[in-house]
Amino acid sequence: MGTITMNTPNTLKRVLMGPGPSDVDPRVLEALSRPTIGHLDPAFLEVLNEVRELLQYTFQTGNEMTFAVSGTGSAGMETCVVNLIEPGDSMLVCINGVFGKRMTDVAERCGADTSTVEIDWGKAFEPGQIADALKKKPAKVVGIVHAETSTGVCQPLEEISKIVHDSGALLLVDAVTSLGGMNVDVDGLKIDACYSGTQKCLSCPPGLAPVTFNDAALNVIENRKTKVRSWYLDVSMIRKYWGSERLYHHTAPINMNYALLEALKMVREEGLEQRWARHLANHKTLKAGLSAVGIEYVPEAGFELPMLNAVSIPAGVDDAAVRKQLLDEFNIEIGGGLGAFKGKAWRIGLMGSASTLSNVMLFLAALEKCLADQGVKFERGASIAAATEQAGAK
Amino acid sequence: MGTITMNTPNTLKRVLMGPGPSDVDPRVLEALSRPTIGHLDPAFLEVLNEVRELLQYTFQTGNEMTFAVSGTGSAGMETCVVNLIEPGDSMLVCINGVFGKRMTDVAERCGADTSTVEIDWGKAFEPGQIADALKKKPAKVVGIVHAETSTGVCQPLEEISKIVHDSGALLLVDAVTSLGGMNVDVDGLKIDACYSGTQKCLSCPPGLAPVTFNDAALNVIENRKTKVRSWYLDVSMIRKYWGSERLYHHTAPINMNYALLEALKMVREEGLEQRWARHLANHKTLKAGLSAVGIEYVPEAGFELPMLNAVSIPAGVDDAAVRKQLLDEFNIEIGGGLGAFKGKAWRIGLMGSASTLSNVMLFLAALEKCLADQGVKFERGASIAAATEQAGAK
Numbered sequence: 001m002g003t004i005t006m007n008t009p010n011t012l013k014r015v016l017m018g019p020g021p022s023d024v025d026p027r028v029l030e031a032l033s034r035p036t037i038g039h040l041d042p043a044f045l046e047v048l049n050e051v052r053e054l055l056q057y058t059f060q061t062g063n064e065m066t067f068a069v070s071g072t073g074s075a076g077m078e079t080c081v082v083n084l085i086e087p088g089d090s091m092l093v094c095i096n097g098v099f100g101k102r103m104t105d106v107a108e109r110c111g112a113d114t115s116t117v118e119i120d121w122g123k124a125f126e127p128g129q130i131a132d133a134l135k136k137k138p139a140k141v142v143g144i145v146h147a148e149t150s151t152g153v154c155q156p157l158e159e160i161s162k163i164v165h166d167s168g169a170l171l172l173v174d175a176v177t178s179l180g181g182m183n184v185d186v187d188g189l190k191i192d193a194c195y196s197g198t199q200k201c202l203s204c205p206p207g208l209a210p211v212t213f214n215d216a217a218l219n220v221i222e223n224r225k226t227k228v229r230s231w232y233l234d235v236s237m238i239r240k241y242w243g244s245e246r247l248y249h250h251t252a253p254i255n256m257n258y259a260l261l262e263a264l265k266m267v268r269e270e271g272l273e274q275r276w277a278r279h280l281a282n283h284k285t286l287k288a289g290l291s292a293v294g295i296e297y298v299p300e301a302g303f304e305l306p307m308l309n310a311v312s313i314p315a316g317v318d319d320a321a322v323r324k325q326l327l328d329e330f331n332i333e334i335g336g337g338l339g340a341f342k343g344k345a346w347r348i349g350l351m352g353s354a355s356t357l358s359n360v361m362l363f364l365a366a367l368e369k370c371l372a373d374q375g376v377k378f379e380r381g382a383s384i385a386a387a388t389e390q391a392g393a394k
Numbered sequence: 395m396g397t398i399t400m401n402t403p404n405t406l407k408r409v410l411m412g413p414g415p416s417d418v419d420p421r422v423l424e425a426l427s428r429p430t431i432g433h434l435d436p437a438f439l440e441v442l443n444e445v446r447e448l449l450q451y452t453f454q455t456g457n458e459m460t461f462a463v464s465g466t467g468s469a470g471m472e473t474c475v476v477n478l479i480e481p482g483d484s485m486l487v488c489i490n491g492v493f494g495k496r497m498t499d500v501a502e503r504c505g506a507d508t509s510t511v512e513i514d515w516g517k518a519f520e521p522g523q524i525a526d527a528l529k530k531k532p533a534k535v536v537g538i539v540h541a542e543t544s545t546g547v548c549q550p551l552e553e554i555s556k557i558v559h560d561s562g563a564l565l566l567v568d569a570v571t572s573l574g575g576m577n578v579d580v581d582g583l584k585i586d587a588c589y590s591g592t593q594k595c596l597s598c599p600p601g602l603a604p605v606t607f608n609d610a611a612l613n614v615i616e617n618r619k620t621k622v623r624s625w626y627l628d629v630s631m632i633r634k635y636w637g638s639e640r641l642y643h644h645t646a647p648i649n650m651n652y653a654l655l656e657a658l659k660m661v662r663e664e665g666l667e668q669r670w671a672r673h674l675a676n677h678k679t680l681k682a683g684l685s686a687v688g689i690e691y692v693p694e695a696g697f698e699l700p701m702l703n704a705v706s707i708p709a710g711v712d713d714a715a716v717r718k719q720l721l722d723e724f725n726i727e728i729g730g731g732l733g734a735f736k737g738k739a740w741r742i743g744l745m746g747s748a749s750t751l752s753n754v755m756l757f758l759a760a761l762e763k764c765l766a767d768q769g770v771k772f773e774r775g776a777s778i779a780a781a782t783e784q785a786g787a788k
Binding site: 197 | 405406407408410412414415417418423424426427428429430431432433435436437464465466467468469471472496499500502503504591593599600601621622623624625626642643644645646647648649650653721727732
């Protein structure tokens with residue numbers, strides 16, 4: 001084999017408690033490995049129909065144009081922006097973390113006349129802030145992140161949706177981290193376009209981006225004066241493949257769609273409300289345990305995401321050393337801080353299949369060991385005691 | 395489960411002899427289903443290193459910037475164009491089928507000042523045609539398709555590469571269908587940027603697009619005056635993740651990279667030359683068989699692709715009925731004609747794992763049955779007799 005080295009561990013198994021990907025159920029991995037068939041095979045077109053139907057259920061929408069983009073979550077973001085925006089169109093982007101910043105960058109590359117409203121990382125927007133920004137400069141599209149994966153902040157959307165629509169704008173929502181782990185009520189909130197990823201609370205491997213467009217968004221797309229800047233992500237062509245025409249556009253990622261279908265079936269079998277309740281309960285248990293050893297959340301109380309727990313790293317603790325120890329000694333992956341939070345925050349995911357009481361307990365116990373090794377003073381066992389009490393109190 | 399239907403056949407297995415996806419080896423499917431790990435996990439970064447190393451082997455290049463785009467083959471096309479082209483840059487695209495046309499569309503969306511040289515579908519370009527076009531209007535980038543999947547034509551590149559470089563342009567080559575099935579000598583041919591797909595002669599499921607950029611191409615990218623129009627496909631950011639910085643850009647499709655690595659290991663184990671020889675031998679056997687029952691190739695003699703056999707549908711034969719019968723009675727998928735060839739051509743793939751003598755024989759026997767059912771007059775068994783002779787004569 002010459003000088004080529006091929007040392008890949010064959011079956012390395014981690015406990016994925018970072019910001020995604022999350023643990024993938026064996027059922028989904030089995031589906032992923034089914035024999036590949038053609039993208040125009042009637043049997044595969046039926047898979048696409050079922051994926052759409054179950055994505056509609058998960059997004060809580062009747063939108064016909066609900067499908068999986070052939071790329072990861074960021075491709076979903078780009079799909080929404082590039083199709084809704086024509087060069088010179090005004091777009092307001094709300095920034096309180098990495099993904100709002102990313103949406104601004106994407107919008108500018110699409111030729112948008114972009115304005116931003118920016119607040120401190122770790123905070124959620126108040127509706128008045130969006131209203132003020134729109135009064136200063138109206139927009140065709142307002143983009144906002146529902147679950148900011150970089151800060152762990154949950155953004156309430158009800159009042160903001162009313163403000164955005166009263167101003168005549170379309171509402172574009174990033175639900176990459178929230179979909180399947182908390183309420184993402186696309187129709188109820190009148191969200192015009194929404195995108196997500198497969199590797200967060202849907203617990204499918206990364207590689208597809210569920211998106212949905214309502215009639216108002218499709219109307220904008222149908223009435224564009226210029227071609228969409230991306231051929232690959234052009235919804236007017238993709239809808240001819242996902243829709244009844246079945247016109248070839250690009251070769252869909254066949255096996256990834258098998259996996260997404262299986263993951264969505266598991267969402268449907270559990271039921272949305274039960275799934276959200278599970279995510280919330282495990283979050284509360286983790287929070288109780290972390291509080292007991294003095295670890296605080298980044299977001300203000302009441303705005304914490306249940307599936308992505310962003311916490312401040314205790315003073316004097318070596319960020320990289322703890323994450324390495326968690327990985328090497330316990331096979332647990334958690335996330336470090338992004339951007340402004342690099343070295344200052346840990347991001348502990350409890351997403352999809354990884355949101356279990358076992359994972360909470362394992363993580364707390366492992367973290368206590370790491371903190372003790374770092375010389376942190378705390379009452380040993382306190383996190384487990386507090387978590388046990390919280391879990392029993394459900 | 396309410397009204398949601400979930401009828402997906404669990405383990406439908408086809409013989410994939412269309413224009414891709416091709417049959418995927420069980421080894422690759424097994425790799426695909428390994429436990430998902432994080433995109434910044436040291437073990438996964440090692441997977442990326444191995445993918446790059448084996449892609450370099452397969453592309454026959456020393457290019458450091460050789461990686462897998464997180465999308466299908468068309469995303470690879472868009473990645474190359476959107477990174478090399480700034481608005482107003484001149485690009486010459488050579489069109490002799492669907493994929494040249496597609497490249498033109500992509501280039502225009504990227505803001506290129508596009509010119510085209512167009513010849514009849516089914517023909518290959520003569521070097522003089524490219525030289526003439528460049529004399530009329532010089533270009534920054536010349537895009538050409540090596541293996542036109544819509545017509546089955548193989549485009550010789552040696553002289554064209556010299557002409558393109560003498561004019562001062564960069565050479566961009568579509569090797570979606572050729573890579574791994576015939577000689578794609580990136581360094582030897584001085585190809586500046588090249589893209590492929592995983593689901594053709596690499597026999598991996600669709601979902602990734604191998605690409606490679608040489609120093610001249612990277613130099614153009616580094617000296618851009620404007621941001622790349624696509625955030626998702628921006629090579630200047632992606633290289634910080636695939637390179638030594640390991641800076642998060644987007645979440646890589648983890649399991650698809652496992653599968654690609656395994657597929658590339660199989661390419662390496664077989665050896666490039668042996669793999670090309672296998673594709674050629676099976677093509678010759680198929681061609682002998684088809685000729686014996688009067689079926690002619692679309693491309694001129696000497697320009698047929700070994701992995702994608704585009705043949706004229708005999709007069710009076712019902713295209714859709716034959717393809718449906720092949721699928722329903724024999725589980726064999728072949729491709730219909732695209733664009734100008736819709737209803738006029740069949741596209742019979744012998745790609746990667748699907749390029750076997752067994753598949754050739756099975757297909758010929760099945761086709762004889764279908765043709766007989768269509769009332770076509772031919773000497774029964776003639777295709778098998780001719781194929782047997784050809785296969786024995788190797």
